[in-house]
Amino acid sequence: xxxxxxxxxxxxxxxxxxxxxxxxxxxxxxxxxxxxxxxxxxxxxxxxxxxxxxxxxxxxxxxxxxxxxxxxxxxxxxxxxxxxxxxxxxxxxxxxxxxxxxxxxxxxxxxxxxxxxxxxxxxxxxxxxxxxxxxxxxxxxxxxxxxxxxxxxxxxxxxxxxxxxxxxxxxxxxxxxxxxxxxxxxxxxxxxxxxxxxxxxxxxxxxxxxxxxxxxxxxxxxxxxxxxxxxxxxxxxxxxxxxxxxxxxxxxxxxxxxxxxxxxxxxxxxxxxxxxxxxxxxxxxxxxxxxxxxxxxxxxxxxxxxxxxxxxxxxxxxxxxxxxxxxxxxxxxxxxxxxxxxxxxxxxxxxxxxx
Amino acid sequence: xxxxxxxxxxxxxxxxxxxxxxxxxxxxxxxxxxxxxxxxxxxxxxxxxxxxxxxxxxxxxxxxxxxxxxxxxxxxxxxxxxxxxxxxxxxxxxxxxxxxxxxxxxxxxxxxxxxxxxxxxxxxxxxxxxxxxxxxxxxxxxxxxxxxxxxxxxxxxxxxxxxxxxxxxxxxxxxxxxxxxxxxxxxxxxxxxxxxxxxxxxxxxxxxxxxxxxxxxxxxxxxxxxxxxxxxxxxxxxxxxxxxxxxxxxxxxxxxxxxxxxxxxxxxxxxxxxxxxxxxxxxxxxxxxxxxxxxxxxxxxxxxxxxxxxxxxxxxxxxxxxxxxxxxxxxxxxxxxxxxxxxxxxxxxxxxxxxxxxxxxxxxxxxxxxxxx
Numbered sequence: 120x121x122x123x124x125x126x127x128x129x130x131x132x133x134x135x136x137x138x139x140x141x142x143x144x145x146x147x148x149x150x151x152x153x154x155x156x157x158x159x160x161x162x163x164x165x166x167x168x169x170x171x172x173x174x175x176x177x178x179x180x181x182x183x184x185x186x187x188x189x190x191x192x193x194x195x196x197x198x199x200x201x202x203x204x205x206x207x208x209x210x211x212x213x214x215x216x217x218x219x220x221x222x223x224x225x226x227x228x229x230x231x232x233x234x235x236x237x238x239x240x241x242x243x244x245x246x247x248x249x250x251x252x253x254x255x256x257x258x259x260x261x262x263x264x265x266x267x268x269x270x271x272x273x274x275x276x277x278x279x280x281x282x283x284x285x286x287x288x289x290x291x292x293x294x295x296x297x298x299x300x301x302x303x304x305x306x307x308x309x310x311x312x313x314x315x316x317x318x319x320x321x322x323x324x325x326x327x328x329x330x331x332x333x334x335x336x337x338x339x340x341x342x343x344x345x346x347x348x349x350x351x352x353x354x355x356x357x358x359x360x361x362x363x364x365x366x367x368x369x370x371x372x373x374x375x376x377x378x379x380x381x382x383x384x385x386x387x388x389x390x391x392x393x394x395x396x397x398x399x400x401x402x403x404x405x406x407x408x409x410x411x412x413x414x415x416x417x418x419x420x421x422x423x424x425x426x427x428x429x430x431x432x433x434x435x436x437x438x439x440x441x442x443x444x445x446x447x448x449x450x451x452x453x454x455x456x457x458x459x460x461x462x463x464x465x466x467x468x469x470x471x472x473x474x
Numbered sequence: 475x476x477x478x479x480x481x482x483x484x485x486x487x488x489x490x491x492x493x494x495x496x497x498x499x500x501x502x503x504x505x506x507x508x509x510x511x512x513x514x515x516x517x518x519x520x521x522x523x524x525x526x527x528x529x530x531x532x533x534x535x536x537x538x539x540x541x542x543x544x545x546x547x548x549x550x551x552x553x554x555x556x557x558x559x560x561x562x563x564x565x566x567x568x569x570x571x572x573x574x575x576x577x578x579x580x581x582x583x584x585x586x587x588x589x590x591x592x593x594x595x596x597x598x599x600x601x602x603x604x605x606x607x608x609x610x611x612x613x614x615x616x617x618x619x620x621x622x623x624x625x626x627x628x629x630x631x632x633x634x635x636x637x638x639x640x641x642x643x644x645x646x647x648x649x650x651x652x653x654x655x656x657x658x659x660x661x662x663x664x665x666x667x668x669x670x671x672x673x674x675x676x677x678x679x680x681x682x683x684x685x686x687x688x689x690x691x692x693x694x695x696x697x698x699x700x701x702x703x704x705x706x707x708x709x710x711x712x713x714x715x716x717x718x719x720x721x722x723x724x725x726x727x728x729x730x731x732x733x734x735x736x737x738x739x740x741x742x743x744x745x746x747x748x749x750x751x752x753x754x755x756x757x758x759x760x761x762x763x764x765x766x767x768x769x770x771x772x773x774x775x776x777x778x779x780x781x782x783x784x785x786x787x788x789x790x791x792x793x794x795x796x797x798x799x800x801x802x803x804x805x806x807x808x809x810x811x812x813x814x815x816x817x818x819x820x821x822x823x824x825x826x827x828x829x830x831x832x833x834x835x836x837x838x839x840x841x842x843x844x845x846x847x
């Protein structure tokens with residue numbers, strides 16, 4: 120029984136019975152958007168909680184454990200605090216751009232979220248250029264960071280924004296090329312198709328063996344850099360720049376940047392899951408007959424990769440800005456280009472491992 | 475005309491930013507006037523005075539017993555050693571014969587202070603280069619030292635345990651056992667510091683070859699302590715002018731010739747091992763005897779000038795007293811290690827990146843109240 124599909128299908132049919140087709144389509148879109156907004160807020164808050172707890176255990180502390188069971192409601196309390204805080208108006212800031220910046224960041228991560236497949240057919244927006252779409256919208260976010268840093272009229276914020284610009288533009292290449300390596304293997308940009316190929320022949324990290332593993336490593340490094348997290352958190356290097364690009368933001372505007380960072384981390388982990396670990400597929404196909412369990416497998420894999428990124432953050436020191444660029448342009452990019460050719464040869468000669 | 479427009483359009487522009495007085499990397503209220511070109515530092519000018527409390531002037535009004543208390547508030551991370559410096563100066567001026575027991579206890583406590591200071595520095599060093607976890611590891615071990623201090627002196631930060639003539643009271647019965655326990659514990663934890671931070675590739679790349687200070691510069695700027703020793707300037711007061719019980723212990727002066735940020739880091743890690751070895755040698759051999767010698771209730775130094783220097787966790791602390799025979803000094807001067815070490819910052823930082831400046835500042839191990847007094 121395909122439970123998620125039947126639920127969504129029932130709602131879809133019911134809506135189209137109830138009203139005329141154009142209105143029903145609009146209502147359906149709004150419903151989906153609201154569902155994603157809800158997921159966005161909830162996932163963001165839970166990831167913040169997870170980060171704080173994990174950081175605490177890395178650092179011989181307990182972390183938030185007072186509000187609610189195991190401190191689960193701590194982040195909700197924090198969110199309430201942020202909502203009720205004053206939005207400080209910066210006197211000499213470029214008001215329009217200053218207020219616009221958080222929306223760029225949050226809209227970019229929300230759009231990227233919409234193409235993620237949570238299970239078979241449990242997929243809001245399955246377009247034939249899915250991976251390409253993910254790459255395209257996730258790079259909008261940097262505009263928000265650049266605008267925010269520029270419009271705050273603060274030199275620290277400006278340095279943070281400049282760093283963000285060069286960091287994201289550089290590492291976007293590596294993310295794109297490592298995704299391309301896997302697209303060579305899959306032969307499609309459509310996300311459902313990529314997963315279908317993995318269903319037949321095993322997860323890509325095994326199917327593509329050496330080049331896929333290299334691509335995965337590069338993807339995780341570049342993905343961490345693109346979400347501006349340690350060891351690539353130069354954008355908000357607190358010991359150098361105070362808070363970096365969001366120094367002048369307060370209250371809910373700051374919360375948008377903050378939530379978007381965590382959602383971006385979720386998205387990078389989700390892309391990694393889709394491309395390398397078979398998305399919602401269960402290991403060895405043990406629960407393939409129950410598609411609803413796909414949601415669980417997908418989330419488990421994503422949280423595993425998120426944990427990996429948190430592990431980076433709480434272990435490594437930060438890179439310097441010139442080392443950041445050296446790493447990308449002198450190491451990751453050449454390796455990546457070589458790796459694509461390697462993968463093409465592997466696929467051409469049929470040397471993939473198929474189960 | 476067109477050429478001038480073009481050069482103006484593509485001219486890189488230097489700009490000025492204030493780093494501090496409130497900034498996470500300045501560890502206190504230090505203000506750095508930075509001129510930067512993009513990320514490259516063109517000029518650094520430290521601006522002091524934000525926490526100036528005129529301690530030297532206040533000394534001219536206080537009795538010698540009271541002066542000891544003021545020195546806690548200078549370099550608060552080596553407060554015990556600061557106290558010791560004033561006490562030694564006064565004792566030498568009076569010509570007091572200090573019991574061996576006092577000398578040994580002072581040395582053990584001074585080394586514990588050095589360990590605590592270096593542990594805090596190590597945590598903050600990691601934090602400054604972006605590894606936040608080190609902070610908590612450093613503090614985990616520092617807490618144990620603070621507990622020993624609390625039990626023995628009644629205070630965790632501003633100890634005031636030394637008085638001219640000896641110690642305020644005898645050591646706590648648990649002191650020897652707890653110190654031994656701590657040393658045994660810390661011997662297993664110090665290698666953890668290396669695995670977490672020293673061995674990290676990013677950390678090494680961040681610090682090696684950054685902020686190089688040559689031996690000549692180290693001497694001419696008057697730097698002391700681990701900063702100068704990393705540049706090859708042998709200046710350990712404990713070795714060259716032994717005081718208290720340092721003449722009876724075996725230890726090596728941590729010294730190198732590279733002079734970059736990573737070497738300054740290594741010097742302090744090595745100093746921690748040396749401190750452990752010094753405590754190991756002394757802790758079982760605390761002689762019996764009095765914990766102080768009687769002094770007059772109002773100490774009056776003979777007329778003249780007196781100077782004593784000690785090795786704090788940051789370098790050479792000199793205490794200079796000009797006495798006119800009254801109960802308070804006529805003039806008191808502290809030669810603080812932080813002030814001289816900070817003066818070399820410009821030499822080290824100009825030409826490097828903004829991130830390097832933070833790493834260099836961290837290895838200078840500045841304590842701002844020590845610089846301003």
